[in-house]
Amino acid sequence: MTTQPAIALDKLNVSFGEAHVVKDLSFTVLSGESYGIVGESGSGKSTVLRVLAGLNRDWSGEIAILGKAQPKIRDKAFHRQVQMVFQDPYGSLHPKKTVDDALAEPLTIHGIRDAEARIGRAMADVGLPPSFRFRYPHQLSGGQRQRVAIARALVLEPTILLLDEPTSALDVSIQAEVLNLLQALRQERKLTYILVSHDLAVVAHMCERLLVMQFGRGVEEMTAATLAARAPQTAYAQQLLTASEGFKRQAATIPA
């Protein structure tokens, strides 16, 4: 592992009109590391990923990826290094394009010639049988669609994957398969992940370090071990952890 961080964020600020959704956020992710971002809806966690992926161009601060400072509008070379997987596999695949079309498009954009071999390889990597190549999204299950979305991200052979709630639309059994796949791919290819999720157990399983966000601010950065030991420093992180442990009748019942 190199000492140079794969991703370095310094004082990132994002506003949508009046709403200031990300406030002075700074963190670094090392190369080969898996970094989690957790928080409730509206905490700005997805916005951070969209800014990193270059999908949101209205921000201020410093972003360096693989040691290179990033402009507001990213170049093609950037997109070969950084790819994103979205939350909803039902919404992120074009309903009228086959799996083959979805995987071929990034290759066409980047002018890569050996599309045939690359598509076959990407499908094999995510465990999709070759017979699925000319299927439409409606002919696939949720888990298979998410595999297509991961294959589409991998087909350019990036080094950084941004994962926005990759399993929250899936059943627990399918979630396990997709998480295992992501773990295996990371080990094989020395990928760097940023995983956004609201599920603390998923983040603890997948990541070495994580950041808790609230109202656009980074509240606390901790290791997965700290989380598993139930030892966060801040009250908010502690509260989030308690809330995720399920319903407690005693705590919830107001004495009469």
Next chain:
Amino acid sequence: MRALTTPTEQPLLELDNLRVNFHTPTGIVRAVRGLSFTLGRERLGIVGESGSGKSMTGRAILDLIPYPGEVLADRLVYRGQDLLTMDKRTRRKLRGRHISMVMQDPKFSLNPVQTVGEQIAEAYRVHHKASVREARERSLVMLEAVQIREPGRVYELYPHEVSGGMGQRVMIAMMLIAEPDILIADEPTSALDVTVQLQILKILDDLVTERGMGLIFISHDLHLVQSFCDRVIVMYGGKAMETLPAAELADEAARSQRHPYTLGLLGCLPDLDHPKAKLATLTRDPAWLA
């Protein structure tokens, strides 16, 4: 049953061999295949993956299965009244008034061109003879009951102006204003943040313990069902794999008595206390559906 039902009291709902079939051009899809249970004044959880028939069970009880679906059962009785032989009119009167359902997503279940308050008031006026003003007042009380801080302001809002958590509470208020005996909650909290989720569960919990309502809680979240419900039915492929007290779900000592499907579902969850390098994946046995 560890529920609040006393032995002398008749159950709220009795279900025997419920089947839901869809006649499609490519054959019969059997969404529910012979499910039986009784519901007392308790929290009954139904868990399973998508396609296991848990939502269809809820809809079948309310007679909300659309054409070409059909609902068959040997017995479907609400407090001594046979729902199968009941005419449509009487059944409709029961629906919403005595048996009610909270749907999963407030975004798609609320009328987008009517204020949330009007929708709650309407639900009240359908079932009770009440003036517009009276219905409004009842609605405001109900909004307050589901922990909405400024009921007067929220009453005037349209569904797109409220957050997901608030929308879900509006739906619950709408269902509860008629004071039903049975509430079927279909994934009522899965679109919500954990902290909001706990508030909603608290509201439902109070209704069961204080008003003696029967709650059918449909969910895919095992941890939640385990901590919230009294009893759990684990469904797979339209059949109940097993019915067990919720507390036993996590009981290590009782593992050997658990159905392999239940163990499989528990095994594929990442667990903070037991980190593993690779999550177990589920193997399905066709014999379960035989």
